Amino acid sequence: xxxxxxxxxxxxxxxxxxxxxxxxxxxxxxxxxxxxxxxxxxxxxxxxxxxxxxxxxxxxxxxxxxxxxxxxxxxxxxxxxxxxxxxxxxxxxxxxxxxxxxxxxxxxxxxxxxxxxxxxxxxxxx
Amino acid sequence: xxxxxxxxxxxxxxxxxxxxxxxxxxxxxxxxxxxxxxxxxxxxxxxxxxxxxxxxxxxxxxxxxxxxxxxxxxxxxxxxxxxxxxxxxxxxxxxxxxxxxxxxxxxxxxxxxxxxxxxxxxxxxxxxxxxxxxxxxxxxxxxxxxxxxxxxxxxxxxxxxxxxxxxxxxxxxxxxxxxxxxxxxxxxxxxxxxxxxxxxxxxxxxxxxxxxxxxxxxxxxxxxxxxxxxxxxxxxxxxxxxxxxxxxxxxxxxxxxxxxxxxxxxxxxxxxxxxxxxxxxxxxxxxxxxxxxxxxxxxx
Numbered sequence: 387x388x389x390x391x392x393x394x395x396x397x398x399x400x401x402x403x404x405x406x407x408x409x410x411x412x413x414x415x416x417x418x419x420x421x422x423x424x425x426x427x428x429x430x431x432x433x434x435x436x437x438x439x440x441x442x443x444x445x446x447x448x449x450x451x452x453x454x455x456x457x458x459x460x461x462x463x464x465x466x467x468x469x470x471x472x473x474x475x476x477x478x479x480x481x482x483x484x485x486x487x488x489x490x491x492x493x494x495x496x497x498x499x500x501x502x503x504x505x506x507x508x509x510x511x512x
Numbered sequence: 513x514x515x516x517x518x519x520x521x522x523x524x525x526x527x528x529x530x531x532x533x534x535x536x537x538x539x540x541x542x543x544x545x546x547x548x549x550x551x552x553x554x555x556x557x558x559x560x561x562x563x564x565x566x567x568x569x570x571x572x573x574x575x576x577x578x579x580x581x582x583x584x585x586x587x588x589x590x591x592x593x594x595x596x597x598x599x600x601x602x603x604x605x606x607x608x609x610x611x612x613x614x615x616x617x618x619x620x621x622x623x624x625x626x627x628x629x630x631x632x633x634x635x636x637x638x639x640x641x642x643x644x645x646x647x648x649x650x651x652x653x654x655x656x657x658x659x660x661x662x663x664x665x666x667x668x669x670x671x672x673x674x675x676x677x678x679x680x681x682x683x684x685x686x687x688x689x690x691x692x693x694x695x696x697x698x699x700x701x702x703x704x705x706x707x708x709x710x711x712x713x714x715x716x717x718x719x720x721x722x723x724x725x726x727x728x729x730x731x732x733x734x735x736x737x738x739x740x741x742x743x744x745x746x747x748x749x750x751x752x753x754x755x756x757x758x759x760x761x762x763x764x765x766x767x768x769x770x771x772x773x774x775x776x777x778x779x780x781x782x783x784x785x786x787x788x789x790x791x792x793x794x795x796x797x798x799x800x801x802x803x804x805x806x807x808x809x810x811x812x
Contacts, residue, residue, distance in 0.1 A: 433720050436720035436721075437717070437718040437719060437720045440718060440720065440721075440722060441718055444766075448559075448795030448796050449796070458799065459558075459796070459799060482624050483622075483623045483624050484589065484624075485589070485622075486588070486589035486590045486619065486622045487589070487622070488589075489557045489558075489588070489589055490589070491554065491556045491557065491586075491589055492553075492554075492624050494624045494681050495544075495551075495553045495681065495686070497684040497713060497716035497717075498683075498684070498716070499716045499717040499718075500716065500717065500718050500728075503717070503718055
């Protein structure tokens with residue numbers, strides 16, 4: 387029979403493991419699978435891509451680097467196959483929620499069409 | 513004497529506007545057109561936003577200008593810290609520094625929800641001459657704005673203020689509600705207040721070109737704020753309330769200009785106040801500062 391102490395230790399281990407998991411791996415893999423179903427209403431539109439580039443420079447480039455090539459800090463480069471191949475809905479979920487533990491802020495304050503414009507630009511291969 | 517003071521006030525407003533227009537393009541201004549209501553949006557980690565919030569009015573015989581210089585820093589994604597330096601100038605009277613405020617905002621839920629709570633805790637050390645009107649609580653009213661500076665500055669206000677901020681985004685609209693409780697640490701009862709605001713950009717879709725006059729750069733909204741009495745006399749009796757349309761314009765170089773005419777709704781409110789402000793955000797200020805210290809430490 388487990389003592390209350392061992393149950394408490396087990397709970398703490400689970401909590402720490404959960405926190406470690408949350409901080410590891412790509413955010414793309416942490417988005418709920420139901421988000422994949424959302425489609426980008428602006429996909430393929432040239433004007434959306436150009437507007438997305440402008441918004442990226444204003445909102446994201448300070449951490450992810452100009453053109454998404456990666457910055458000096460922890461923010462990863464975004465010009466990579468994982469982003470090109472991700473479901474647009476997953477990227478939309480990441481922009482909406484961010485990740486407070488990793489320093490990625492929420493961009494929910496941007497209107498939805500502007501978030502889709504950023505995604506359109508991110509997923510356009512150079 | 514009064515003419516000189518009014519000229520000084522106009523001169524300062526002009527300097528602020530010109531500085532905003534010709535500021536070099538480094539980063540962007542913050543979000544939201546509100547002056548009193550807080551949304552749940554936090555400062556991005558490492559970013560520093562500098563804002564001036566000014567209010568002018570003529571509740572008695574002389575016009576005043578209350579100014580707060582605000583430094584907002586994103587410590588963590590869930591924690592934003594701000595320092596305010598307050599001052600005021602009154603026509604026919606004097607210009608003085610009235611104190612400081614230190615506030616911290618903590619985001620309580622990690623993900624975005626329909627309603628997002630943020631806890632706000634502030635310590636303020638100001639005097640009775642403060643006219644920044646960053647919040648209205650208790651039975652604050654126009655009489656608090658008319659006393660001679662030499663007398664009212666003697667009153668010390670060391671207060672702790674707590675707010676529950678609730679914020680939502682819905683189809684491009686920003687909706688925020690603030691519930692305020694304030695207590696002077698040495699005396700006086702608990703005072704309560706509220707602020708609610710709604711705003712929206714004029715366009716939800718961004719235009720491809722970099723522009724000053726795109727509709728997406730303009731935000732319009734309205735806020736309503738006022739006092740709710742004290743714990744001994746809770747309610748609307750003898751309280752001030754203001755209805756304030758607000759507008760903000762973010763220039764292509766990142767400077768944000770905002771203005772809000774506020775209309776007093778009760779006899780104890782000042783009849784009309786005009787708020788205006790300028791803000792600018794320095795991206796990754798913390799990292800730049802850290803690099804500066806590392807470089808200076810490594811050089812013999």
